[in-house]
Amino acid sequence: MAKFIFHRFLSLIPTILGISILIFFMVHLIPGDPAEMMLGERASEQSLKELRKDLGLDKPLYVQYGLFLSRMIKGDLGRALKTNEKITTEIIARFPATLELSIAAIIIATVFGMLAGIISATRQYSIFDYVSMVFSLIGVSMPIFWLGLVLMIIFSLNLGWLPLSGRLSYHISVESITNLYILDSILTQNWEGFKDAVWHIIMPAFTLSTIPMAIIARITRSSMLEVLRQDYIRTAKAKGLSPFTVYFKHGLKNALIPVITIIGLQFGILMGGAILTETIFAWPGIGKWILDAVYARDFNAVQGGTMVVAATFVFINMMVDILYAWVNPRIKMG
Amino acid sequence: MFKKLTLAFTLFVFFFAGMAFALEPKSGGTLVFGRGGDSAGLDPAFETDGNSFMICDNVYDQLILYADESTDLIPGLATSWDVSWDGLTYTFHLRKGVKFHDGTVMNSDAVVFSIGRMMKEKVVKFFKDKWDFPENQPAAEYWLSMEMENTIGSIEAVDENTVVFRLKRREAPFLANIAMDFAAIVSPAAVLKHGENFRSNPVGTGPFKFVEWIKDDRIVLEANPDYWGGHPYLDKAIFRVIPENSVRFLELKTGNIDICQFPNPEDIELAKKDSGLKLVSQPGMNIGYVSFNHTKPLWQDKRIRQALAHAINKQSIVDNIYYGLGQVAKNTIPPTLWGYNDDIIDHDYNPEKAKKLLEQADFAGKLKEAGQTKITLWSMPVARPYNPNGMKVGEAIQADLKKIGVDVELVTFEWGTYLKKQRTQDPSMDLFQLGWTGDNGDPDNFLAVLLDGLADPNVRTQWKNEEYHDLIVKAKQAVTQAERINLYRKAQELINQEVPLINLAHSLVVWPEKKRVMNFKLHPTASIRLHKVWLQ
Numbered sequence: 001m002a003k004f005i006f007h008r009f010l011s012l013i014p015t016i017l018g019i020s021i022l023i024f025f026m027v028h029l030i031p032g033d034p035a036e037m038m039l040g041e042r043a044s045e046q047s048l049k050e051l052r053k054d055l056g057l058d059k060p061l062y063v064q065y066g067l068f069l070s071r072m073i074k075g076d077l078g079r080a081l082k083t084n085e086k087i088t089t090e091i092i093a094r095f096p097a098t099l100e101l102s103i104a105a106i107i108i109a110t111v112f113g114m115l116a117g118i119i120s121a122t123r124q125y126s127i128f129d130y131v132s133m134v135f136s137l138i139g140v141s142m143p144i145f146w147l148g149l150v151l152m153i154i155f156s157l158n159l160g161w162l163p164l165s166g167r168l169s170y171h172i173s174v175e176s177i178t179n180l181y182i183l184d185s186i187l188t189q190n191w192e193g194f195k196d197a198v199w200h201i202i203m204p205a206f207t208l209s210t211i212p213m214a215i216i217a218r219i220t221r222s223s224m225l226e227v228l229r230q231d232y233i234r235t236a237k238a239k240g241l242s243p244f245t246v247y248f249k250h251g252l253k254n255a256l257i258p259v260i261t262i263i264g265l266q267f268g269i270l271m272g273g274a275i276l277t278e279t280i281f282a283w284p285g286i287g288k289w290i291l292d293a294v295y296a297r298d299f300n301a302v303q304g305g306t307m308v309v310a311a312t313f314v315f316i317n318m319m320v321d322i323l324y325a326w327v328n329p330r331i332k333m334g
Numbered sequence: 335m336f337k338k339l340t341l342a343f344t345l346f347v348f349f350f351a352g353m354a355f356a357l358e359p360k361s362g363g364t365l366v367f368g369r370g371g372d373s374a375g376l377d378p379a380f381e382t383d384g385n386s387f388m389i390c391d392n393v394y395d396q397l398i399l400y401a402d403e404s405t406d407l408i409p410g411l412a413t414s415w416d417v418s419w420d421g422l423t424y425t426f427h428l429r430k431g432v433k434f435h436d437g438t439v440m441n442s443d444a445v446v447f448s449i450g451r452m453m454k455e456k457v458v459k460f461f462k463d464k465w466d467f468p469e470n471q472p473a474a475e476y477w478l479s480m481e482m483e484n485t486i487g488s489i490e491a492v493d494e495n496t497v498v499f500r501l502k503r504r505e506a507p508f509l510a511n512i513a514m515d516f517a518a519i520v521s522p523a524a525v526l527k528h529g530e531n532f533r534s535n536p537v538g539t540g541p542f543k544f545v546e547w548i549k550d551d552r553i554v555l556e557a558n559p560d561y562w563g564g565h566p567y568l569d570k571a572i573f574r575v576i577p578e579n580s581v582r583f584l585e586l587k588t589g590n591i592d593i594c595q596f597p598n599p600e601d602i603e604l605a606k607k608d609s610g611l612k613l614v615s616q617p618g619m620n621i622g623y624v625s626f627n628h629t630k631p632l633w634q635d636k637r638i639r640q641a642l643a644h645a646i647n648k649q650s651i652v653d654n655i656y657y658g659l660g661q662v663a664k665n666t667i668p669p670t671l672w673g674y675n676d677d678i679i680d681h682d683y684n685p686e687k688a689k690k691l692l693e694q695a696d697f698a699g700k701l702k703e704a705g706q707t708k709i710t711l712w713s714m715p716v717a718r719p720y721n722p723n724g725m726k727v728g729e730a731i732q733a734d735l736k737k738i739g740v741d742v743e744l745v746t747f748e749w750g751t752y753l754k755k756q757r758t759q760d761p762s763m764d765l766f767q768l769g770w771t772g773d774n775g776d777p778d779n780f781l782a783v784l785l786d787g788l789a790d791p792n793v794r795t796q797w798k799n800e801e802y803h804d805l806i807v808k809a810k811q812a813v814t815q816a817e818r819i820n821l822y823r824k825a826q827e828l829i830n831q832e833v834p835l836i837n838l839a840h841s842l843v844v845w846p847e848k849k850r851v852m853n854f855k856l857h858p859t860a861s862i863r864l865h866k867v868w869l870q
Contacts, residue, residue, distance in 0.1 A: 032750030038382065039475070041770055043753060044792035047478055054473050083374045084472050084533070093549040149580065157588055164585050167551060170366060170572050282576040284550030292371070297750060 004325060008318050019310045020072065024065050027302050033057075034081050034297040055081055057299075068303060077304035082296055087304035091286060095308065096179035097167060098285035101277070102270040104182075104205035109213035110263055116213075117220025117259075121228060122247055132217060139214030148207045148280040155203060163200050165282035172196045204281040208274055212266035219262045223255040230254075257328050264320030271316070272309035363869040364570040365851065367862070368582045368591035372550045372575045375533035377525075378518040379452050379474050387515040388862035389553055389573060393435075394518035394538030397426050397445065397497075398509055402866075403855050405619075405671065405775020407509055411440060411519055411539065412497075421504040421813050428495040432562050434521035435543045442491030447522040450489055452477040461491035465522045468529065476516035480773065485511075504811040506818060507776040514774050515861070541566045541865040550575050567868035586611065586846060592869075593847040593854060599657035599722075605846035615844040616856035617670050620720035621663055621780065622769040624711070624731065625795045625835035628787070629759045632704050639833035641691035642765075643681035645738045646731055652839050655726045659844055663837035665826050666780055670858045672815070673777040673822035678830050688738045697740075708741035709764035712756065715746045720769030720841050727767060727838070759796055767838075768794055775859060777822045782806045785834055797834035 035051040036043055052058045056067070071078055077087035116136070120129040156164040167181055168174065174193040177184045182201065185193035227233065228251055236246045275287035286305055293301035373386040378394055381387060399410035412426040432440040443463040450458040451467050452474040477483065487502040501508065511517065524537035536544045541563060542555035553573045557566040574591060576582040583601040586594040587608065597605070605611045624646070626633040633639060648662045664680035667673065692698075701707070711731060714724030721727060725746060732742040745763070747755060756766055772779050782789060787796040788803040802825060809821035829835075843856055850870045857863065 031748045033754060034750075036750040036753045039479070040753065041768065041794070043757070044479075044790075045757075046792075047475070050473060050478070051475075084380070084530070085375070090549070152581065152584055157584055160588075164588055164590060165576055165581055166574065170364070170552065170554075170574065279577050280581055282551075282574070282578070282581065284548065284575065288577060289550065 001325070005322055008321055012314060012318065015314050016311060019314070020069060020307060021065070023303055023306045023310065024068055025061075027299050027306075028061060028064075030294070030297065032297045034299060037297045038082065072307065077307065078300040080293070080301040080304075081298045082293075082301070087300060090289065090301065091305060091308050093179075094284055094286045094289050097283060098271060098274055098278070098287060100180045100182060101201065101204055101208060101274055101283055101285060102267060104201050105208035105270055105274075106212065106263065106267045108205055109209040109216055109266065112209075113213040113216030114220050114259065116217040118224055118247065118252065120217070120221045121224030122243075124225065129221075133221070136214035136217045139210040139217075142210060144207055144210070144276045145280060147210065148204070148277065151203050151207060152280075162203050165280070167197065167200055167283060168193070169196050169200075204277050204283055207281070208270060208277040212263075212270065215266060216259065216262060220255065220259050223258050224251060227251050227255040253327075257324060260323055260327060261320060264316055264323075268313035268316045271312050272306075359567050359852065359866075359868040360870065361565070361567050361868070362569055363567075364572060365568050365593070365864065365867060365869060366572045366574055366591045367593050367595070367864075368574050368576050368585055369595045370575070370577055370579070370582065373547075373553065373573075376536040376544065376547075377520070377533040378515045379448075379477065379520075380472050380533065381515070382475050384860055387860075389544075389555070390515050390518060390536070390538075391540075391861040391863050392542040392555055392571065392865070393536045393540045393544055394515075394520065395540050396513050396515075396517050396519065397428075398513040400513055400775065400857065400859060400861070402863075403616075403857065405510070405858055407513055410513070411445070415509070417813070421506070421811070422501045424499040424501070424508065425492075426497045426499070428497065429562055430495055432539050433560060434524065434537050434539055435558060436521050436524050436537045438521055438523045440519060440521075440539050441494050442497045444522050445497045445519055446489050446491045447525075448519045449486075449517060451525070452482070452516070453486070453489075454483055457488040459488070459490040461493060463522070465526065468525060474516065476514065476773075480511050480514070480516070482511065506810050506812055507774060507778045510774040510776040510779075514859075542571055545570075561865070563865060566865050568864060571864050583846070586848065589848070592851050593845060595845055597844075597846055599659055602659075602844055602846065608846075610849055611846045612849050613844055613846055614854060614856055615842060616858065617661065617668055618719060618841040618843050619668050619670060619772040619775065619858040619860070620769060620840055621666055621668065621784075622660075622718070622720035622727075622767070622838045622841070623663075623666070623784075623835045624765055624767050624838060625797075626765055627759055627761075627763045628795065628797050628834070630704070630761065630764065632700055632706075632709075632764065635695045635700070636832055637691045637695040638697050638700075639836075640681060641688040641695070641697070641738070642735070642740075643833050643836045644684045644691065645688040645740075646734050646836060646838075647683045648838055649683065651727055651730050655723055655730065656839060656841060657722075658842075659722075660839040660841045663840050664830075666784060666829055666835070666837055667777050667822075667826070668772070668840045668858075671772070671775060671777055671780070673819045675823040675826040677823075678826055680830075681833070681836075685734075685737050692738065692740075706764075708743050710745045710762060711742050712745045712747075712752065712763050712766035714749065714752060714767055716749045718769055719771050721767065721838075722841070724767050731765075756794065757792070772859070777818075778806070778810055781822060781825050782810070785829065795835055799828070799832065799834070802828050802832075 035048045039047055079086055080090055116132040120132050123129055152164050155162045172193055174181045174185045174190055175188045177187055181197040185197055233250060236250050274285060275291050278285040278288040290302060290305040371385050373389050374383055375381055375386055376389055378390040395410045397410055397412040398407050401408050411429050413429050414427045416425045428442060434440055443460045446458050446460055447465045450456055485501055485505045487500045490498045492498055521537040525532045528535045534547055541558055541561045543558050545554040545556050547553045555571045557569055559565050576585055579596060579598045582594050583597045585591045605613060626639060652660045652662055664678050665675055711728055713728030717723060728744045732744055735742050770784055785795055785797050786803055786806045787793045787798040805821050805825045809818045812818045847854060852868050852870055854867045
């Protein structure tokens with residue numbers, strides 16, 4: 001196992017390097033000059049030249065990439081062009097918000113998705129099966145933007161049950177330790193803050209969870225169906241084991257492998273793909289920040305932000321691989 | 335009869351007493367301002383965006399301030415100022431007893447430090463505190479773009495409360511420039527203490543003190559009880575970031591925010607019908623225009639330019655594309671600016687007249703000569719404060735010109751490329767759309783920046799006209815405002831005759847707010863000032 005994990009770690013290096021090259025050159029391929037974007041209508045040749053020099057954009061591309069790489073190895077992602085703030089500082093300020101939202105969303109998606117998948121598989125062709133599969137189809141294809149607004153109008157504007165947007169009410173504050181507000185409020189035993197943070201996360205997390213929930217439900221269902229057709233399940237049933245033991249102990253454990261993979265993948269996608277949800281719900285996360293950086297052609301911020309998201313994605317995938325090997329000892333390690 | 339009169343009188347007194355009572359400002363409360371984006375930073379010298387300046391507006395003061403609802407200049411940290419006979423020396427007399435939020439004293443040395451730190455060549459003299467200037471600062475963009483480096487020669491603190499600015503050249507808009515955000519007076523002690531982190535720990539003398547900044551979420555300010563201009567009514571002001579326009583409006587409707595910046599035009603209609611909301615509006619200090627590629631022979635004949643001005647239905651553009659949130663422009667400067675020439679009669683929408691003018695000028699022949707069958711109209715790919723949809727405006731103009739027999743091809747590029755290519759006056763460009771948002775409320779900031787191509791190769795229109803150039807230069811150097819107004823009125827007449835550009839529209843800023851918000855005013859410079867705002 002240790003050897004497997006070590007090998008998986010080693011394979012991260014070329015992956016990250018590849019990603020860095022891809023990101024760097026893709027970012028520079030986008031048409032548009034950050035200096036032009038920053039100065040807008042008031043740009044003059046001289047001010048543009050000076051700004052480009054200040055930003056280091058006057059150097060050849062390979063030199064810029066070399067600088068980017070050498071800095072990155074030292075853990076320095078440079079400075080955002082617009083705010084002149086260190087990218088690492090900017091990311092640290094926003095990443096926990098995205099992480100918290102993604103964790104909440106993936107928990108909702110996993111619990112409800114798997115439950116729906118299991119019940120559908122064990123009651124194939126029942127009303128529940130049809131209903132849940134239709135809902136999962138809707139879940140995959142529903143525009144998040146629209147869903148978010150509809151939820152807001154129903155649950156905030158009309159019913160007044162949930163707050164509309166943001167992470168916390170303005171009159172509540174949570175002492176920041178990890179910047180994951182729910183965790184921080186538990187650590188500091190700030191129950192008012194805890195309640196407020198949970199209240200705020202419900203709608204955005206649910207909105208964000210619809211697509212992965214639907215996918216998880218479908219994968220769980222088909223994987224379970226396949227397993228339930230196996231001989232050993234029939235044997236277990238014939239032995240007179242309780243349905244719970246048959247489905248959960250013998251069935252689910254074996255059906256879990258593709259489900260874990262998909263949960264891992266979906267979690268990775270959520271980390272970088274929460275842009276829309278973050279925008280609608282005024283959630284101060286990293287997705288919205290990268291989007292703004294793309295619009296402003298803030299190369300450093302786009303590179304740095306994307307690097308972090310990509311690295312997280314790769315890291316989660318590695319964790320999934322390890323988990324995979326642990327759940328299924330039939331997989332050869334190494 | 336007497337009884338009736340007494341009753342009427344009593345009712346009268348109660349009525350007016352009640353009105354007076356109702357309008358009496360109340361102290362206390364927290365105002366939540368909903369905006370579309372976060373600030374980039376809070377050090378006024380280095381910021382360029384409205385979201386940063388709106389916080390700075392409340393945390394800092396300048397030597398001179400703009401009046402509440404206009405760009406008239408009023409005393410700020412300087413109570414008065416003298417200008418030498420040659421217009422080259424400005425002496426500012428500072429307000430005494432003003433302290434920064436960190437408790438340090440605002441004096442002449444703080445002024446020298448605040449402005450001096452932006453100078454590339456630091457020709458400054460302190461009176462008492464010899465502050466060191468921070469090193470490795472980013473470029474002070476506004477300082478450079480407002481040409482301050484070429485204007486200010488030296489800054490000297492002559493005593494505790496007097497600062498003298500010596501200029502390199504006569505520059506009438508100098509006072510207006512000094513009232514801009516970038517020229518705010520900052521606490522030197524705080525700048526040196528926080529270093530580059532001063533951008534997230536601002537310390538000024540303004541009506542509000544900075545409390546907290548959660549990136550992309552909120553900035554919290556609290557009242558400065560010692561403010562020289564009087565204690566603000568609000569206890570606290572919170573600026574919340576809600577990027578999505580419709581969600582921001584929903585937050586206003588549910589009562590979580592008090593003012594909603596930049597709503598969708600259709601939400602303004604909803605706000606009108608909502609009994610809990612009211613609207614506050616202000617003509618934007620901007621101009622959206624179409625101009626010509628003056629480097630091409632095709633556009634040299636002014637009859638052709640006049641024809642196009644008659645052919646474009648501006649009113650229809652404002653009604654349908656600005657959704658009424660704009661007003662047709664007859665001058666290049668907006669009507670809120672001093673020097674606006676209201677006597678100008680605009681080129682009316684008259685396709686027949688336009689056709690005749692084109693015939694007289696033999697436009698068809700000239701087009702053939704240029705080897706063209708149609709003309710191009712470059713249109714912006716993005717919404718700008720002065721134009722909500724460049725492409726749609728382009729389509730409207732295309733349809734209007736078709737009616738007078740001119741075929742137009744719409745051209746667009748990604749925004750950065752558009753700006754870059756426009757500046758080179760690419761021969762493939764015939765007409766282009768662009769606009770301008772004013773900085774300091776001085777007509778020079780529109781009329782020189784946009785049209786005096788003889789003064790500066792960076793002027794976007796590259797219109798070169800001797801007579802116009804003379805007017806603008808004279809106005810820059812004139813000392814009295816009356817003299818300047820006269821010159822700017824003439825400049826606007828010349829624009830009207832020569833049509834170097836077609837003024838399309840000034841946008842109108844309309845924001846909904848809760849009824850309980852009192853005395854909130856939009857400013858022509860787009861600054862947000864909460865000092866005198868109170869909650870009912």
